[in-house]
Amino acid sequence: MDLKNSVLKKVLPKHIAIIMDGNGRWAKQKGMLRAFGHENGTKSVKQTVEACAELGVENLTLYAFSTENWNRPKLEVQTLMKLLVSSLKKEIKTLQENNIKLSAIGSLNTLPKKVYKELFEVIESTAQNTRMTLTLALSYGSREEILNTVKEISIKVKNNIISAENIDESIINEHLYTQNLPDVDLLIRTSGEQRISNFLLWQIAYAELYFTSVLWPDFTKQHLYEAIIEYQKRERRFGKTSEQLS
Numbered sequence: 001m002d003l004k005n006s007v008l009k010k011v012l013p014k015h016i017a018i019i020m021d022g023n024g025r026w027a028k029q030k031g032m033l034r035a036f037g038h039e040n041g042t043k044s045v046k047q048t049v050e051a052c053a054e055l056g057v058e059n060l061t062l063y064a065f066s067t068e069n070w071n072r073p074k075l076e077v078q079t080l081m082k083l084l085v086s087s088l089k090k091e092i093k094t095l096q097e098n099n100i101k102l103s104a105i106g107s108l109n110t111l112p113k114k115v116y117k118e119l120f121e122v123i124e125s126t127a128q129n130t131r132m133t134l135t136l137a138l139s140y141g142s143r144e145e146i147l148n149t150v151k152e153i154s155i156k157v158k159n160n161i162i163s164a165e166n167i168d169e170s171i172i173n174e175h176l177y178t179q180n181l182p183d184v185d186l187l188i189r190t191s192g193e194q195r196i197s198n199f200l201l202w203q204i205a206y207a208e209l210y211f212t213s214v215l216w217p218d219f220t221k222q223h224l225y226e227a228i229i230e231y232q233k234r235e236r237r238f239g240k241t242s243e244q245l246s
């Protein structure tokens with residue numbers, strides 16, 4: 001039986017998040033510039049989006065650019081921004097045809113004007129799509145997101161819109177960038193690193209973590225199926241005992 005059919009036999013994760021890592025090392029292994037790795041990384045993005053949509057995964061969130069990534073050499077940042085614009089231009093039709101809604105999280109107002117404009121054109125034109133939500137984390141940092149949330153809620157408390165006693169998890173969820181997304185079920189990181197790197201810290205509280213040594217540009221649909229099969233083998237207890245679940 002092929003891997004895709006095995007995946008479809010069991011419950012799918014509702015929300016997959018991916019730390020796409022290893023583009024630079026992939027290029028270096030081939031004696032090429034880092035930009036070559038990023039370019040090839042976009043092919044893995046396409047494969048992964050397609051695979052998730054085909055399977056029926058409802059939410060896919062990709063860590064495309066962190067707040068810390070601004071500290072990379074200027075040329076590399078420019079390359080990544082250019083790749084984003086060209087990918088958005090190229091893939092808008094595919095997103096429409098496949099009924100995929102594009103969304104973005106992060107401090108989006110820090111993005112170059114051209115990227116911001118292209119991004120919001122695609123977000124607006126796919127807003128009615130319902131099959132899957134593809135969220136790009138861009139200029140994203142989880143601590144910054146939590147900080148903003150705390151500030152916004154504090155202002156509402158100060159203005160008597162929310163009372164401090166009523167602050168609960170749902171109020172926090174509503175103020176995070178991911179307000180419309182469910183918690184992450186499966187977090188994948190490629191390239192052998194086993195870190196979270198300031199990604200969705202609140203939202204991964206009960207996520208299953210999956211680390212693979214595959215470098216992002218080598219990541220294919222088959223690798224995604226393998227990750228989901230591993231997820232499907234895990235027992236998610238949410239703090240309960242095994243006996244309570246059965």
Ligand code: FPP
Nearest residue numbers: 020021022023024025038041042064083087
């Ligand atoms: C990590 O590899 C990857 C990134 C910082 C950027 C990810 C971007 C893409 C895959 C391309 C554009 C994205 C979209 C959504 C179209 P790294 O550079 O940190 O690799 P290294 O750890 O081997 O140096």
